[in-house]
Amino acid sequence: MMNFILICLICGLYGVLAKDKDQKGRFSVPILDVKARQLVLEADQTLLLSCRGRWELSWAFPAGLTRDEVQVEDSRCGRTSQQYCSRVTVRRSQSQHTGLFRCRYRHRTQKQAAIYVYVADSQQPFVEPPDMSPGVLYMKEKEPLVIPCRVTHPNITTTLVKFPSPGLSPDQRNIIWSSKKGFTVRTPTFYYIGLFYCQTVAEGVKHKSRIYFVHRPVSNITDVYLNSSGPVQALKGERLVLNCTATAELNTRVNITWDYPGKINNAGFTSKRLLRHQTHMLFYNILTIPKLQRSDRGLYTCRVTSGNQSKQQKVTVTVYDRSFIRLKPRNGSVMVVQAGQKSYRITPKLRAFPAPEVIWLKDGMVAAEQCSRYHMDGNSLIIRDVAEEDAGKYTVLVRIQEHGLYQNLTLTLVVNVSPQIGEKAVSLQDPGSVPRGSRQALHCTSHGVPPPHIEWLWHPCPSKGLPAAPRP
Known part of the structure; x- marks a missing residue:
């Protein structure tokens, strides 16, 4: 008897578990009361949809249907009220209500059942009615383009x-039509x-849909550059203006941002400009800091992005408290050069801000006005084809007139000249025989810098055919 009771209990439990498993499998996704995948209504008809599931339900409606136009009733259902039911009512359906109605689990939205509802209206065949402003569609590379002129039937x-070209018919290969x-x-x-x-x-x-403007965004940044090619120096209290310019292909849109020391304190402000040329676009982003402080010194970075592409340019800004001139010799105050050298550069150590005016003098007169071989290169004086007459005193005058700063430095240039003998030989002609004991004068003229030392050597006449050794 006990065995019989135990067998009955096991069979009953198995039946409950099997039924529960069947219920779980049946409601793994919600179930709609309409078996078809699409439904066609006439305008002003009432739409009724019911959905049943194992967990709480929610709905997703077409974009043209507002919450005020739909009524949702939720309830518990099933023999033991273990299931959830939801009923949707849309009274006086309109063409813009055409679209996908989805019933899904509230906490598992990927589990859903859907039906596409058409609300037919011969007076308005397109779901989205014509509008004064065109809709914008973006055509992306290697992606299909959808022109969403859905219809109500x-x-x-x-x-x-x-x-203004003629119409294009779908060929079901490259151009595909779908009412949905x-x-x-x-x-x-x-x-x-x-x-x-679209038209039908x-x-x-004849009816026309809304107009769509198809735009092909491009993300090709050609170049990015700043209005300063090198480090920027400025005085405290001055105005700083940095212009970041980006060139890009037509139809490209870029985003330009700045990173700089004072950004966190909103020390600067930016302004933007856009210019369209025949072959490219120019984007300007100008960063302005009205009054520089010492805290504004550092690295300024302009970043330009478009889609996945990004480029940047950087510049270092130095802020000085006051103007200054620092001038001193590079390698002592005396310089030595060899005559005949193709060029020689006189360059002192000079640091100044703002950029000073530099004038070079030779022996108290403007160097460039004395000789065409003298010319300035930056702060340096260059002497071409160095000659003996280039020796002398060279003075560099440095001044920042607007700040009343003046400084000068005098350097001495020594030009070494290789020794040369004026006469090609001590005597051009054989003096012949001279009386023994007579007095003879021989002349040797030489020149050089520093002055050369002259030494005489005597070559006695050879005897017995042997060369004579020179004697001092």
Whole structure:
């Protein structure tokens, strides 16, 4: 008897578990009371949809249906009230209500059941009514282009029109028509940039959809540069203006941002400009700091981004408390050079701010006015084809007149000249025989810097055919 009771209990438990498992499998996704995948209503009809599931339910409606136009009733249902039911009512359905109705679990939204509802209206065949402003569609590289002129009945046929060209019919290869999506262009080219609309004929009347502007965004930054090619130096209290310019292909849109020491304190402000040229776009972003402080010194970075592309330029800003001149010799105050050298550069150590005026003097007169071989290169004086007459005193005058700062430095240039003998030989002619004991004068003229030392050597006459050794 006990065994019989135990067997009955096991069988009963198995039956409950099997039923529960069947219920779980049955309601793994919610179930709609309409088995079809699409439903066609006439305008002003009432739409009723019911959904049943194992957990709490929620709905997602077409964009054209507002919450005020729909009524949702939730309840517990099933034999033991273990299930959840939800009922949707839309009274006086309109063409803009056409779209996908989705019933899903509130906490598992990927589990859903859906039905596409058409609300047919011969007076308004397109779901989205014509509008004064065109809709903007972005054509992306290697992605299909969808022109969403959906219709209110599955049997409506339409034509795609590019203004002002004639219409394009779907070929089901590259141009595909769907009443639920509109026109899909699988591999759009540059031809599909511009204004498009769809049109159809209902009861002998031609209808047009909303106009769509197809735009192809481009993310190709050609170059980024600043108005300063090198480090920027400025005085405390001065105004700093940095201009970041980006060049890009037509149809490109860029975002320009700045990173700089005073950004956290809003020390500066930016202004933007956009110029369109025939072959490219120019984007300007100007950073201005009205009054520089010592805390504004540091690295300034302009970042330009467009899509996945990014470029940047950097510049270092130095802020000085006051103007200054620091001038001293580079390698002592006396310089030595060899005559005949192709060029010689006189460069002192000079640091100054703001940029000073520099004048070079030679022996008290402006160097560049004395000789065409003298010319300035930056703060240096260059002497071409160095000659003996280039020796002398060179003075560099440095001044920042607007700040009343003046300083000068005098350097001495010594030009070494290789010794040369004026006469090609001590005697051009053989003096011949001279009386023994007579007095003879021989002349040797030489020149050089420093002055050369002259030494005489005597070559006695050879005897017995042997060369004579020179004697001092």
